[in-house]
Amino acid sequence: MDWLVSILEFIGAQILNVPAYLVGIIVAVGLIALKKSAGQVVGGALKAILGFLILGAGAGVVVAALEPLGGLVLAVTGSEGVVPTNEVITALAADTYGATSAYILSLGFVLMLALARFTPLRYIFLTGHHMVFMAMLLSVVLSIGFGEGLTWLTVLMGAFLLAVIMVVMPALAHPWMKRVTGNDVIAIGHFGTLGYIAAGATGSVVGKHSPSTEDITFPQGLKFLRDSMVATALSMVLIYLVFAIWGLISLGDEALPFMGAADGGAFIMASVMQGLMFGVGVSVILYGVRTFLGELIPAFQGIANKVVPDAKAALDVPIVFPYGQNAVLIGFISSFVGGLVMLLILGVWLGPAFGLAIILPGMVPHFFTGGGAGVFGNATGGRRGAMAGGFVNGLLITILPAFLYSVMSGIGLTGTTFGDADFGWFGSLVGLSVQGDSVVLGVVLLLVLGVVLLAGGIVWQKRVVDTGWMPAVEHQRFVDERTAAEKEKEVAAAAVRKEERAAKKKAAAEAENTNA
Amino acid sequence: MKIIAVCGMGIGTSIILKMNIDNALAKLDVDADVEAADISAARGAASSADLVFTSSELADQLGELDTPIIIIDDFTNVGEIEEKLIEELDL
Numbered sequence: 001m002d003w004l005v006s007i008l009e010f011i012g013a014q015i016l017n018v019p020a021y022l023v024g025i026i027v028a029v030g031l032i033a034l035k036k037s038a039g040q041v042v043g044g045a046l047k048a049i050l051g052f053l054i055l056g057a058g059a060g061v062v063v064a065a066l067e068p069l070g071g072l073v074l075a076v077t078g079s080e081g082v083v084p085t086n087e088v089i090t091a092l093a094a095d096t097y098g099a100t101s102a103y104i105l106s107l108g109f110v111l112m113l114a115l116a117r118f119t120p121l122r123y124i125f126l127t128g129h130h131m132v133f134m135a136m137l138l139s140v141v142l143s144i145g146f147g148e149g150l151t152w153l154t155v156l157m158g159a160f161l162l163a164v165i166m167v168v169m170p171a172l173a174h175p176w177m178k179r180v181t182g183n184d185v186i187a188i189g190h191f192g193t194l195g196y197i198a199a200g201a202t203g204s205v206v207g208k209h210s211p212s213t214e215d216i217t218f219p220q221g222l223k224f225l226r227d228s229m230v231a232t233a234l235s236m237v238l239i240y241l242v243f244a245i246w247g248l249i250s251l252g253d254e255a256l257p258f259m260g261a262a263d264g265g266a267f268i269m270a271s272v273m274q275g276l277m278f279g280v281g282v283s284v285i286l287y288g289v290r291t292f293l294g295e296l297i298p299a300f301q302g303i304a305n306k307v308v309p310d311a312k313a314a315l316d317v318p319i320v321f322p323y324g325q326n327a328v329l330i331g332f333i334s335s336f337v338g339g340l341v342m343l344l345i346l347g348v349w350l351g352p353a354f355g356l357a358i359i360l361p362g363m364v365p366h367f368f369t370g371g372g373a374g375v376f377g378n379a380t381g382g383r384r385g386a387m388a389g390g391f392v393n394g395l396l397i398t399i400l401p402a403f404l405y406s407v408m409s410g411i412g413l414t415g416t417t418f419g420d421a422d423f424g425w426f427g428s429l430v431g432l433s434v435q436g437d438s439v440v441l442g443v444v445l446l447l448v449l450g451v452v453l454l455a456g457g458i459v460w461q462k463r464v465v466d467t468g469w470m471p472a473v474e475h476q477r478f479v480d481e482r483t484a485a486e487k488e489k490e491v492a493a494a495a496v497r498k499e500e501r502a503a504k505k506k507a508a509a510e511a512e513n514t515n516a
Numbered sequence: 517m518k519i520i521a522v523c524g525m526g527i528g529t530s531i532i533l534k535m536n537i538d539n540a541l542a543k544l545d546v547d548a549d550v551e552a553a554d555i556s557a558a559r560g561a562a563s564s565a566d567l568v569f570t571s572s573e574l575a576d577q578l579g580e581l582d583t584p585i586i587i588i589d590d591f592t593n594v595g596e597i598e599e600k601l602i603e604e605l606d607l
Contacts, residue, residue, distance in 0.1 A: 227556055316532070
């Protein structure tokens with residue numbers, strides 16, 4: 001039987017422990033379950049493997065581009081400066097924690113299907129990159145918390161927590177989502193959801209009688225930020241420039257070695273180049289993510305459709321952008337302002353007092369989650385709601401990553417962290433639960449966390465969502481009245497125009513009559 | 517035939533769109549390769565594609581392309597995609 005043991009050992013160590021192969025196998029299983037042709041199965045699996053390997057290639061580029069910035073920020077401010085970037089932290093962690101996270105991802109997906117099938121939380125979370133990020137976050141935090149040799153426990157707990165958060169968040173946000181879309185067809189499936197709920201709730205407080213953002217003609221000049229390659233490179237170049245100039249002013253020539261530059265001019269241009277290279281690295285990583293998600297998500301969705309045919313699809317945040325295109329821009333700008341305000345608070349007070357890292361604003365999370373928050377805020381509180389909602393989101397996605405960073409840097413993952421709100425609060429809670437020495441206590445705390453969330457979600461779904469409660473009734477009435485008034489005005493104006501036309505015609509006819 | 521589905525990042529809504537285009541194609545019994553792309557890559561990728569699918573806001577940003585652009589209002593609506601495919605392909 002030795003040969004069998006050897007084969008199993010080989011498979012375990014050389015195949016199932018290599019994240020890329022594992023992802024390929026998961027995709028192949030999914031495609032086989034959907035009865036795809038052999039060519040499609042092989043092609044899909046191979047593309048998933050290549051996509052995962054591309055991640056690693058991009059991670060190297062990003063790390064090289066981030067290193068000088070880290071040193072520079074530490075030298076000029078005395079604190080660590082972090083730009084939270086989900087793709088980067090995932091790519092960084094993939095080498096060590098990739099295999100565990102792939103198990104968490106696939107088992108978590110199966111458990112999610114079970115929850116959607118057997119509880120009232122009938123949501124299918126289809127935002128693949130966020131599943132991947134959350135699985136990686138759980139894999140990292142739990143692996144470190146439980147220690148080595150307990151991988152099976154990490155996978156079980158991670159999958160349970162992933163499944164719970166994937167069905168609970170869409171349920172919690174659903175009343176607001178119905179207000180945004182005006183119907184009950186799709187749900188939001190994105191781990192910036194705490195920010196959207198906060199924005200929706202803030203909107204109904206501040207904007208009962210504020211007209212909709214969509215009545216304004218808004219300059220469309222900021223739309224180019226929707227292009228993530230542009231947004232990433234631009235924000236990183238700006239951040240690099242700020243700290244390069246700051247470094248030159250406060251450190252003088254001592255700043256030059258950070259970029260290996262000979263003089264001030266070379267120093268500035270080297271920092272611009274590093275900012276651009278960061279954009280290059282993120283683009284490479286995104287290409288990898290796209291390549292394997294393009295295979296994984298259709299396989300997952302095909303399976304979900306068979307198991308829970310009547311469930312609601314919970315989709316990525318840009319799905320709400322068409323419901324408030326101006327609100328997206330307003331939300332982005334006010335989220336960015338909120339991020340800067342919280343950055344100041346971190347720099348002046350919370351950083352020195354509690355040793356929290358300084359979270360620098362990344363354009364991509366502020367654009368996508370700030371934009372989403374703007375749409376939710378607009379739906380419940382018009383222009384004021386979009387502004388206040390975006391602002392609150394900006395505060396959240398700056399303070400929450402600061403907490404998460406202190407948890408993750410404690411276990412050696414430094415340089416960046418996860419950016420969106422739910423990664424922040426959920427990751428921090430999970431991290432705190434397993435921080436003690438006792439594994440049993442950790443498991444109990446995690447079970448409590450998961451069960452409380454699940455029970456809360458079910459109660460919310462039953463008592464609030466299913467009973468048809470909608471937020472911001474007063475605002476909606478105001479908007480409806482306004483639209484009705486506008487329409488009336490229009491109808492009246494049209495009637496006047498018609499009369500005028502008729503009068504003119506009559507006058508013309510009369511004139512003709514007199515002429516004749 | 518090659519079709520690309522475009523969104524801002526090329527990893528979220530464009531994949532949903534890609535799946536629904538796949539469904540619509542299957543219903544129409546048309547054989548085509550559908551790929552998701554972000555808006556940066558889309559302009560380049562479009563030159564080798566036969567059709568581009570995206571939303572109205574992103575269509576403005578894509579600008580003038582030689583490849584026909586089909587604007588989809590609701591990425592989750594297979595019926596809408598099917599209708600627009602029929603119209604474009606003259607089925």
